[in-house]
Amino acid sequence: MIKKFLYLLMPVIIPAALAAQTEVVSPDKQIRIVCNIDTVGDKQVTYEVFYKGKQFLLPSPMGFQFSGGPILQSFFKITGVKKQAHRGSWKPVYGEKEVYPENYNEITIALVEKILPQRQLNIVFRAYDEGIAFRYEFPQQAATKPFTIQREMTGFQFTPGAMVWEEYGHEGLYNKVPAPEIKFNCELPLTVISADSIYAAIAEGGVSNYPKAYVQKGGGRTNNGMISISLRGEAKGAGGYVTNWRMITMGDRPGDLLEKNYLLLNLNKPGVIKETGWIKPGKAMRDNQLSTINSKKLIDYAQVHGINYIILDANWYGPPNGEDSDPSKINVVDGKGKSMPNHPGLDIKEIVAYGKSKGVGIFLYVNRQGLERYMDRIFPLYESWGIKGIKPGFVNVGTQEWQQWTEDLVRKAAQHHLMVDIHDAYRPTGLSRTYPNLITQEGVHGNEQSPDADHNTKLPFVRFTIGAADYTPGYCRSNLKNTWTHRLALPILYYSPGQFLFWNETLGECHERPELALWREVPVTWDDTKVLQGEIGEYAVIARRKGNDWYVGGITNHESRTITINCSFLKPGASYEATIYTDDANAQNVNIAQRKVDASTVLICPLLASGGVAIQIKATSINNNQSR
Template identity: 40%
Template sequence: MQIDKCLILCVFSVLTIFSYAKEIVIQSPDKKYNMVITDEDGYLHYSLKWNGKEKIMPSLLGIFANRNWNDGLFIDKVNFSIKDTTWVPVYGERSKVRDNYAEYELHIGKLKTKDKLILDVRAYNEGMAFRYRFPGGQYLKIEDEYTEYSMPEGTLAYFTPKAQTEYVCLPIDSLKGETERPLLMKNIDGSYTCIGEAQVVDYVRTKYVLADNKKGTLRAAMYGPVEDIAPYYTPWRYVMCANTSGEILENNDLLLNLNLPTKIKDVSWIKPGKVMREVTLTTKGGKEVIDFAVKHNMQYVLFDAGWYGFEYDKSSDATTVTLDPRRNPDPNALDLQEVIRYGKSKGIGVILYVNQRALQQQLDEILPLYKSWGVAGIKFGFVQVGSQVWTKWMHDAVRKCAEYGLMVDIHDEYRPTGVSRTYPNLMTQEGIRGNEEFPDATHNTILPFTRFIAGAADYTICYYRQDFGRLEKQDDNYGVPRSRTIKTTPAHQLALAVVYYSPFQLLYWYDKPSDSKDEPELKFWDDVYTTWDDTKVLNGEVGEYVTIARQKGDEWFVGSITNNQSRKLSYPLDFLSEGKEYKAEIYEDGDSSLPSRTKVKVYSCKVNNQDKLNFNLKPSGGVAVHFVPL
């Protein structure tokens, strides 16, 4: 291996001496990724092979920043380095993360100007990443990006226009308008490619649209302009390839590696946990949820919208407890300080919802106030996303929360790009079509391979299917009424606590403590964790089914869900420690074909890593298993 590195360094020393190299070959440490960058005819193009197969055909690179960095370009010199380290996250899907890559710094010149552009490229075994960097001290106005992704013929993509809309699998050229990132694509040979962005901190959101007059080609679509002063760099653009969609999910630590190490010196106050929402906005209701949380091994209670007034009114004061009469007409119903004190006496923290209208006006005032109240965290509501102004504001707000020891849950359209590595007080975020939208099981089996590649998501998991007695129009505007009812089985919802990763895991979203009848199946949520030592995707197909296993200490938890169809599902237990026996506590939908909260079958058996479990999953169903060493 040492000889290999020396040879590579010698080759790139030669490249540094001779300017105007026309072709640069970039390889990942395991040699599986092979990217070629050329400056032929004054244009920068790249192509990508993985395992010897073409995944991205020659595609344009470039950016408009003060001038057009698109034509008249040449590769001036190349610097090269290798990094191989391991770091320990504050929390995560794994207790250790390897950060191993070859880094290439391509200095790009432009004819008739002395300005310089640097193209940083990192080659990981998990994927390739690149960004544009401006080394000078000039004022920058970035107005467009020319990055393209020319896909092989027959490629399909899982499109969704917004962070909380449904996914649809279509040929690349059928895309209408923008599609969200990450974007998972299926190649004609059955393998997968995923593109996305990482470390979006002081920039704009970038989605994807069809390139004009280029069949099968996507291009980056910036939300709007970016203004700053160099030195400055864009977010990373990454490409991940794998034989299965599950392998891409297993490699999503790539996004964390593309972000800076934590800037929080003392992280002892950052504590993941399970959360239950309080909606009555009363002292009595708050204490009841706290008692329920204690009984069911939960760690936090969330006071949702309405505790400080009508959240959409900019005059509502988030430094006061002033109940929104739309949610509770009794202005004296909630003594928030008493609830916080009661929670502390029981070991339960309180999280407060604050709409961005109040956050934008009062952030510097409420942070020291909430710290003095003993609040554990803030849920940002109805945030603005996309523009550079709001992107920067959002991450500055997370940083300021860290200064006051407050954890954060960002809701609505915000999607993560790995920033939780730098500010691990950002526990989770929405940016997902979760149970608030009452999605079906097929949608739920798409999410692990699309949205969750980006990181944690607050899906708002439910258990008791409450029909709220209200009818709403469908999103298609056809006027078809529907009831607000969870569309999956109880075991499906139980399994989501393992399938879906979220350090703040919101459980019982539409439920109340009074709904509980001490059902034995709730023990699974009592026992489950929200962060993990290891994570494995045991099986799965996008939109069909998925099984994910997660380890905490000596215990393993496994969640399986199917789409709207019934399914026979099995998986070997070779992830368990060799030579040990385990008690497998199994939570499976009962014999009834109709979903019912009283129809969960709970049983156990003794297993080891030579065994295999087999299940018959109901339509929209699932199964959850807790493996405890004996």
């Protein structure tokens, strides 16, 4: 990735000390992490987290349980402390902001057991302005031969009264429950609100050679508000091994969690792809008929309507789960895996050439079985065909082996100039900073399940706290439960550099509706993002900037409400023309109105139940002497 850094590194080595408590504070002094070693009893290591002077986490456990070895959690002493600070920023290939700040203070605490076998463990804590992160390191040492971690004993001991939004299964629904009531294998991210109204999102970043984490209740010294990490299988390691980062984004309101979600990216390595000009985020449509004729029709529509890609989805090379299906050969079948004698034919090379002449690229779906068997063969083949990207489906996720396999998939795709949109269970851990060809992923209860407005108003503050999700917004299907304008606003609210629109829809009269001019122009990546207002499961209003223009999306749950949009986010002294899309009184059509706006404008927007508002704000004059 392109980088723009201002570094201030201040490593300080503190000799081994007798102090049983060590802390690190964020650069803005608002977040504090305290690491403790019990001075009595079994000398367990714990950590606490404070936000703006209020305690968010009570002393919470740390450590590991190994296969064939004693638990590594107790009888520690501190042998050294290393402190350093980082001040800087970096410019992504694409993102929700033009530049991401990266400021933190870090402390590495070196521990050793006082009892045999005197194993060593380092814990690295980082206090960012946006939240906290920590991970474990296993130094090279005689006492630690190759090992197998059966359980990570990290816990999160909330202060009493904490509530969480639980979700199970990678495409599940979210429910607000008391923290002690969550069950086994609750998915991350986990959004939390404390009794003191501290909002937080627990997640994991920097995932590579380590199992996926879930959370579950219990595991601590009390049963009040304690949750703990549950790994998807064992982790095998040796000296020099490091775990994933455990991360907590923190804020005063739900919108802070989305605005600060770049914290996840900051926990990953900088980009390794030297030339990134071929990575071009964009909007896409699906060819669900899988024919040359239909793909060309879609390409013609795409060229006129601002769509950048067409995807040939499942069944273009045979049944996706078939033992004999080969994704290097065309073999179109129906949804039941049966051949279609009267199919009009599919010629991918012809489609690619036609798309190229119209400025439209082609993506291909490949199921996990095809990737597991043929990855090294099909990636160079697709590159030779001129394919722009792939959509891996139903990839195995979670275990140490499959986590590493997924990273290898993205890395190998980059070697052949293929963008990637991973579907089904995969969720972001920040890998797209290192490999920006990973433009998006699913891992969300999205449009294909026809979710209601209550669910949609939760997503910005739960799933999107860790980055992009391929929600696959639809517009014309009769089973969609929300109003026209609610649907229209979703590509503004839901960030996805690969925005797959009109999912499972066949071109028809609906796709020429006048309000879809907004989808023709709406960007998929942004220079700035501001959550103007919102409450989880009630409503959300988000403003995003591209260049000098702004887009605002607002949605409400099953209740009607009136929202007030203060346009103070606009550049002072500049003039703008706003196109405002709202539902008519009967939710049968979309009203389109235009008006002049500036930074002093206040817009009053009544929303129907399950409704929304979408606004395009185009600059007409900009005073470059004024700062935005």
